[in-house]
Amino acid sequence: EVQLVESGGGLVQPGGSLRLSCAASGFTFSDYWMSWVRQAPGKGLEWVANIKNDGSDKYHVDSVRGRFTISRDNAKNSLYLQLDYLRADDTAVYYCARLGGLSSGACDLWGQGTMVTVSS
Amino acid sequence: DIQMTQSPSTLSASVGDRVTITCRASQSVNSWLAWYQQKPGKPPKLLIYKASGLESGVPSRFSGSESGTEFTLTISCLQPEDFATYYCQQYSSYSLYTFGQGTKVEMK
Numbered sequence: 001e002v003q004l005v006e007s008g009g010g011l012v013q014p015g016g017s018l019r020l021s022c023a024a025s026g027f028t029f030s031d032y033w034m035s036w037v038r039q040a041p042g043k044g045l046e047w048v049a050n051i052k053n054d055g056s057d058k059y060h061v062d063s064v065r066g067r068f069t070i071s072r073d074n075a076k077n078s079l080y081l082q083l084d085y086l087r088a089d090d091t092a093v094y095y096c097a098r099l100g101g102l103s104s105g106a107c108d109l110w111g112q113g114t115m116v117t118v119s120s
Numbered sequence: 121d122i123q124m125t126q127s128p129s130t131l132s133a134s135v136g137d138r139v140t141i142t143c144r145a146s147q148s149v150n151s152w153l154a155w156y157q158q159k160p161g162k163p164p165k166l167l168i169y170k171a172s173g174l175e176s177g178v179p180s181r182f183s184g185s186e187s188g189t190e191f192t193l194t195i196s197c198l199q200p201e202d203f204a205t206y207y208c209q210q211y212s213s214y215s216l217y218t219f220g221q222g223t224k225v226e227m228k
Contacts, residue, residue: 033214035217037164044207044219044220044221044222045156045158045164045207045209045219045222046219047209047216047217047218047219050214050215050217052214057214059214059215059216061216095163095164099211099214100166100169104152104169104170105152105211105214106154106166106169106170106209106211107154107156107164107166107209108166108169108175110163110164110165111163112162112163113163
């Protein structure tokens with residue numbers, strides 16, 4: 001089955017760190033760019049970061065640049081998001097998404113999401 | 121940065137209605153515009169890519185169009201399962217993606 005499964009979310013104090021993981025299966029992970037998208041409670045979608053299929057190019061939204069880092073391990077079919085210096089406004093569901101072939105960059109496959117809560 | 125302005129924020133409609141949602145880009149995105157549907161507690165689902173391409177498995181009552189920097193999602197005959205929130209997204213460069221604010225389609 002073609003799927004993405006996120007893990008690693010939880011409750012963390014302001015200033016703390018978390019590492020989110022996304023396990024891919026059912027497709028050739030190394031062929032695709034990947035993305036993280038987040039959604040704060042009751043709010044809209046916010047793009048967080050993209051990474052090229054071979055990991056050589058990475059891009060982050062301004063609000064997380066220098067605090068979050070996207071990475072991947074193609075041998076493990078896994079995508080990661082390292083979250084450092086967390087703030088209350090980083091509280092959100094974090095989704096990993098595949099940037100699709102025919103759609104040439106739209107998010108054509110999504111995981112179910114993992115919740116990150118930043119609170120003291 | 122490219123800003124995406126989506127309207128309306130809420131839309132009240134009935135089953136069978138024709139529904140139109142608009143998204144305007146602050147600059148050209150060269151048709152790299154997608155539409156997603158999201159239901160509560162679920163991840164988004166891709167409906168339309170490259171402004172008018174229908175994603176596999178998506179019903180044909182969904183369609184997308186463009187005129188310059190203005191993009192439209194149309195649901196030709198609203199079905200009960202279509203009540204949801206819809207987002208546009210520009211993806212003209214891998215270095216910066218942007219979503220619209222979302223449009224909630226609710227029952228009139």
